[in-house]
Amino acid sequence: MLILECPYCGVKAxxxxxxxxxxxHLKRYGPGSSDDEFHDYLFMRENPKGVHFERWRHANGCxxxxxxxxxxxxxxxxxxxxxxxxxxxxxILDKIAAKRPGWTWREFADxxx
Amino acid sequence: MKRYSVFAVAREALRYHTGxxxxxxxxxxxxxxxVVIVGAGGHGLATAYYLGKNFGxxxxxxxxxxxxxxxxxxxxxxxxxxxxxxDPSAAIYEKARSLYETMSQDLNxxxxxxxxxxxxxxQTEHEIRGYKRTAHANQQQGVQTEWITPxxxxxxxxxxxxHGPRYPVLGGLYQERGGTARHDAVAWGxxxxxxxxxxxxxxxxxxxxxxxxxxxxxGVDTTKGPIDCDKIGMIVAGNAxxxxxxxxxxxxxxxxxLQAMVSEPIKPCMDVVVMANTVHGYMSQSDKGEMVIGGGTxxxxxxxxxxxxxxxEETVRALVETFPMVSRLKMLRQWGGIVDVTGDRxxxxxxxxxxxxxxxxxxxxxxxxxxxxxxxxxxxxxxxxHSPLTEEFSINRFKEGKFIDESVAAxxxx
Numbered sequence: 029m030l031i032l033e034c035p036y037c038g039v040k041a042x043x044x045x046x047x048x049x050x051x052x053h054l055k056r057y058g059p060g061s062s063d064d065e066f067h068d069y070l071f072m073r074e075n076p077k078g079v080h081f082e083r084w085r086h087a088n089g090c091x092x093x094x095x096x097x098x099x100x101x102x103x104x105x106x107x108x109x110x111x112x113x114x115x116x117x118x119x120i121l122d123k124i125a126a127k128r129p130g131w132t133w134r135e136f137a138d139x140x141x
Numbered sequence: 142m143k144r145y146s147v148f149a150v151a152r153e154a155l156r157y158h159t160g161x162x163x164x165x166x167x168x169x170x171x172x173x174x175x176v177v178i179v180g181a182g183g184h185g186l187a188t189a190y191y192l193g194k195n196f197g198x199x200x201x202x203x204x205x206x207x208x209x210x211x212x213x214x215x216x217x218x219x220x221x222x223x224x225x226x227x228d229p230s231a232a233i234y235e236k237a238r239s240l241y242e243t244m245s246q247d248l249n250x251x252x253x254x255x256x257x258x259x260x261x262x263x264q265t266e267h268e269i270r271g272y273k274r275t276a277h278a279n280q281q282q283g284v285q286t287e288w289i290t291p292x293x294x295x296x297x298x299x300x301x302x303x304h305g306p307r308y309p310v311l312g313g314l315y316q317e318r319g320g321t322a323r324h325d326a327v328a329w330g331x332x333x334x335x336x337x338x339x340x341x342x343x344x345x346x347x348x349x350x351x352x353x354x355x356x357x358x359x360g361v362d363t364t365k366g367p368i369d370c371d372k373i374g375m376i377v378a379g380n381a382x383x384x385x386x387x388x389x390x391x392x393x394x395x396x397x398x399l400q401a402m403v404s405e406p407i408k409p410c411m412d413v414v415v416m417a418n419t420v421h422g423y424m425s426q427s428d429k430g431e432m433v434i435g436g437g438t439x440x441x442x443x444x445x446x447x448x449x450x451x452x453x454e455e456t457v458r459a460l461v462e463t464f465p466m467v468s469r470l471k472m473l474r475q476w477g478g479i480v481d482v483t484g485d486r487x488x489x490x491x492x493x494x495x496x497x498x499x500x501x502x503x504x505x506x507x508x509x510x511x512x513x514x515x516x517x518x519x520x521x522x523x524x525x526x527h528s529p530l531t532e533e534f535s536i537n538r539f540k541e542g543k544f545i546d547e548s549v550a551a552x553x554x555x
Binding site: 030043068073074076080082 | 383444451
């Protein structure tokens with residue numbers, strides 16, 4: 029069973045307490061953006077087989093949104109971190125690098141997004 | 142290929158069954174094929190089969206990472222129906238359902254298609270309106286369905302409890318020619334027919350890269366060496382995003398786990414498939430007597446082929462009210478598969494930004510029932526570059542805003 033520690037209230041919450049919110053750190057586009065930008069923002073997803081950054085809400089707890097880094101292939105949780113950031117924190121990137129040597133987040137590393 | 146028949150059975154009975162041959166060959170890959178299909182599941186094998194049968198393209202390799210039919214083809218609840226609201230989905234699913242009717246004869250392989258009927262229960266006022274509308278739409282589309290009253294539901298399904306306290310049964314959408322088939326046999330039957338046409342089914346061979354030159358695909362790299370090809374068809378369900386990334390394009394897709402389970406075998410008690418979409422549970426009885434139960438998907442991305450335990454509880458809890466006898470059943474086995482869910486929950490059967498590279502994915506929770514129709518349409522698209530069945534399922538529909546506005550993946554709000 030998936031267990032995530034809520035970075036706000038510190039509770040180790042199991043799955044039924046949480047609501048999944050999909051891929052994290054999407055860049056939001058507003059009026060004046062191109063069709064391609066809207067298309068990618070609304071529909072295109074990373075869907076990696078491996079390290080995934082995602083949004084979660086501590087729905088049946090403190091009710092707050094937060095971020096988590098998780099491996100979709102092993103269900104290993106690397107950690108959770110604050111929602112007040114638009115990119116993964118250095119701390120979480122270090123945690124992942126410690127367990128997955130050589131891993132880089134290509135989208136942010138390449139500056140594609 | 143030796144044909145299966147009653148005479149073959151009699152002949153083999155007289156010689157201790159020593160004359161049965163292997164259903165398909167397991168060759169080493171050649172250096173070049175006209176078409177490479179990645180993924181030997183139902184959809185991949187069906188595509189290869191109709192490429193050969195309808196278009197005479199038989200220099201085909203079907204490459205499979207694991208074993209044939211070992212992914213979602215072997216992990217579903219084997220339900221076949223075509224009672225969809227929107228025209229594009231009704232068309233392709235009805236094509237598939239009608240091909241299932243004659244599949245055993247067509248493939249000379251008993252796929253045990255059993256048109257036992259499918260009822261989708263209406264348990265809220267909204268569902269009554271929704272299903273009546275679907276029944277009307279189906280009449281226009283030439284799909285035979287009807288709206289039935291609770292009394293008629295009880296007649297067809299005597300074990301049902303119509304007057305549950307929370308979700309009473311208010312009627313149902315009934316498709317009499319829907320039903321089930323033996324899922325493994327569908328894959329095996331297609332595989333046998335493909336192999337007989339001279340196609341190579343290469344198992345335990347993982348694609349590690351897709352080679353492109355000047356924006357067109359020229360081959361794949363695999364764990365058994367590089368294979369050149371003129372056209373490539375990616376039909377890998379939950380792993381579609383991984384493969385598309387190798388080819389250099391992205392998909393509007395997320396992979397999630399979907400679970401199902403079977404109970405201990407019991408005496409025949411339900412000769413119809415019942416789906417309760419409000420509470421996310423559906424049930425049928427297999428020929429072995431097990432109650433086959435399917436539920437909803439997990440909410441998060443997952444590639445592990447196992448789902449969350451609490452979903453099992455939720456699914457069974459949902460069914461207990463409508464089928465009180467379920468509470469006394471022991472569950473025997475539970476399993477999960479990775480389904481590929483798109484932005485509008487409808488499949489993608491389409492050309493891609495890479496020339497000569499075609500993709501068929503996004504069937505999500507509704508893949509098994511569509512196997513022959515999907516293969517038929519995909520083969521036509523790959524052979525001729527155009528298929529009327531796939532027009533609306535283009536990858537470009539997300540950009541154009543031409544969504545197919547229903548959860549094709551299941552009649553439920555996943």
